[in-house]
Structures are given as C-alpha cells and as structure tokens.
Amino acid sequence: MSRARRPMTEPAAEAAIDQACRALRLPTMRTRVNDLATAAEKEQLSYRGFLAELLIAECDDRDRRRSERRIKAAGFPRQKWLSDFDFDANPNISSAMINTLATCGWVRNGEPLCLVGDSGTGKSHLLIGLGAAAAMAGFRVRYVLAAKLVNELVEAADDKILNKTIARYGRVDLLCIDELGYMELDRHGAELLFQVLTEREETNSVAIASNESFSGWTKTFTDPRLCAAIVDRLTFGGNIIETGTGSYRLAHAHQKNLAMAAD
Structure with a gap:
C-alpha cells in the first residue's frame, strides 16, 4: 500500500x-x-x-x-513580408489575388507561380513574401537566384553529384527562383535548369520572378525548343502575375526628393 x-x-x-x-x-x-x-x-x-x-x-x-x-533555412536574402507591400503604389497587382496566394493552396497543390515585370515593380518582394508565408504555414521553402542555381548545377555535374543536387532541390515544397532573365544561359545550363523543373513538375511548386515577358525568354534560353518546354513547365496549370513596367521604387524615390525639395 x-x-x-x-x-x-x-x-x-x-x-x-x-x-x-x-x-x-x-x-x-x-x-x-x-x-x-x-x-x-x-x-x-x-x-x-x-x-x-x-x-x-x-x-x-x-x-x-x-x-x-x-524562414532561415529558406535562404531569403532579406526580410520581405506581404503585409509591408504597397498595393496602392502598383495598381497592376491585385491585393485579393495575393491574399489568396498567401493561403498557400497553390503550394499544397504543387502549382507553379510566375511573377513577370520590369525592375522595381515588386516581383522580388512578392516572391520572398509569398515564400515566407509558405514557410510560416509549415512548408519547406528554398530561395535562390537563377544564375546561382545554374552555376551550382554546372559545378555539381562536373563533380559527378548532379543527381544528388537535383534531388535536394526537388525535396522542398516550394522553390523560389529570382532574377530569371537577367543573364543568357548556354544550352548546357538551360538543360540543367530544365531537369530541376522536370523533377518538380506537378508535385512540388516552383515560383519564379523574371524581368522578361515569356516572349523574351529566348534571350535567356537560346534554344527555342528548350525555351518553349521551360515556359510550358512554369505556366501549365499555374498562376501568372504581371507586375507591369512602372518602377514604384523609382516613383517613391522621386516623391521623396520632391518632398525634401519642398521642405
């Protein structure tokens, strides 16, 4: 007892x-x-x-x-939150659509997302903000610059670890590729990027930000057939947001200068 x-x-x-x-x-x-x-x-x-x-x-x-x-594992270069985005500064972007994307249904369904527009129109802010929202919702996210990703893939191919590298990028729930279109890729680099996109097709989401419209992607992917295949991978069943051509960063700086001059 x-x-x-x-x-x-x-x-x-x-x-x-x-x-x-x-x-x-x-x-x-x-x-x-x-x-x-x-x-x-x-x-x-x-x-x-x-x-x-x-x-x-x-x-x-x-x-x-x-x-x-x-958030830390995603490798974002800086903190950008959707709550900080100024929708009034860029009427091309629908706040309702961004708020819907922030619920991460597209990530859950493995759908792609393309943010296309000129520099200064908010593409990277939205890309990082939506990536951060996905990370907060419990998804594994990875952010990378397009040029850095291609260089890493080329080095992996040279070191005989390409399959391992592609598999690593294939495992994350959302891969955010920024600054696609800022540099021309040779056929080898474009083919390696295509392998990453194919690895993720209809299973895990890819989000890209590009300063070139789809018709201008031939400047980046010089092989027309490969370019068409990559555009197809990134647009089929996906979400496309055109952020426009007017830089709100430039407009904001102009307004700031005018205010300072008035003082």
Whole structure:
C-alpha cells in the first residue's frame, strides 16, 4: 500500500517544475509558469484551465521557433513580408489575388507561380513574401537566384553529384527562383535548369520572378525548343502575375526628393 505524497513547499515545487521542464525540454513552460500561475490565481482558473494555458503557451512558442527555422533555412536574402507591400503604389497587382496566394493552396497543390515585370515593380518582394508565408504555414521553402542555381548545377555535374543536387532541390515544397532573365544561359545550363523543373513538375511548386515577358525568354534560353518546354513547365496549370513596367521604387524615390525639395 503506497503512502500519501507529502505536500511540497513552494520553493520545492518551483525547483521540481524547473527540473522537470528542463528534463522534458519545455523551455517556454519553465520560463512562463510563474507568470501564468499568478494570472491563473487572479482569474480564478481551475487546475485544468491553468494547465491548458501553460500547454498552449508551449505549443505556440514551438510553432514560432519552427517557423523561424524554416524562414532561415529558406535562404531569403532579406526580410520581405506581404503585409509591408504597397498595393496602392502598383495598381497592376491585385491585393485579393495575393491574399489568396498567401493561403498557400497553390503550394499544397504543387502549382507553379510566375511573377513577370520590369525592375522595381515588386516581383522580388512578392516572391520572398509569398515564400515566407509558405514557410510560416509549415512548408519547406528554398530561395535562390537563377544564375546561382545554374552555376551550382554546372559545378555539381562536373563533380559527378548532379543527381544528388537535383534531388535536394526537388525535396522542398516550394522553390523560389529570382532574377530569371537577367543573364543568357548556354544550352548546357538551360538543360540543367530544365531537369530541376522536370523533377518538380506537378508535385512540388516552383515560383519564379523574371524581368522578361515569356516572349523574351529566348534571350535567356537560346534554344527555342528548350525555351518553349521551360515556359510550358512554369505556366501549365499555374498562376501568372504581371507586375507591369512602372518602377514604384523609382516613383517613391522621386516623391521623396520632391518632398525634401519642398521642405
């Protein structure tokens, strides 16, 4: 017959909680237990209510840390959030469409996304912002410049690790390729990029940002048949957003200069 457990003193209870949270790797519960206990007493929560608040705090913080790790793993060059995008500055872009894309249904369905327009029209901001939204939603995301990706693929082919490299890019849920169209690719580089796109076709999403319209992609992919195949991979069943030709970065700088001159 077991003996009844003797009541703990407050210091002993605090020490036991601290030790148990460390052993169970519950850092948020360990740091917030005293504050939540005080709040629970003031609000006259039941034991179950207090425990629920404590567990919810731990779960929320774990979700936040996971999101931060996914954002970091994506390799974005800078932080860009959709909430910071100025839709009034570029009427070509529908806020309703971007908000729909931010729900990540297209990523879940493995659909491609193309952002096409001149420099300064918000392509990279939207590409990174949508990628960040996907990472926050739990998807594995990778951001890379088109030129860097092709160079990596060429080096991988030379080092006999091409299949491994393509498979690594194939595993992420969303591959964001920025600045496609800024440089001409030889046939070998274009073929390697095509292999990556084929690896992901209709299974995992690809999002690209390009300063060239599709008709101008022959400047980047000099082989017409290969160019047509790549355009087909990136547009079939996908989402296309044309960001226009007017640079809102330039317009913003002009307005700023006018304001400074007026002062």
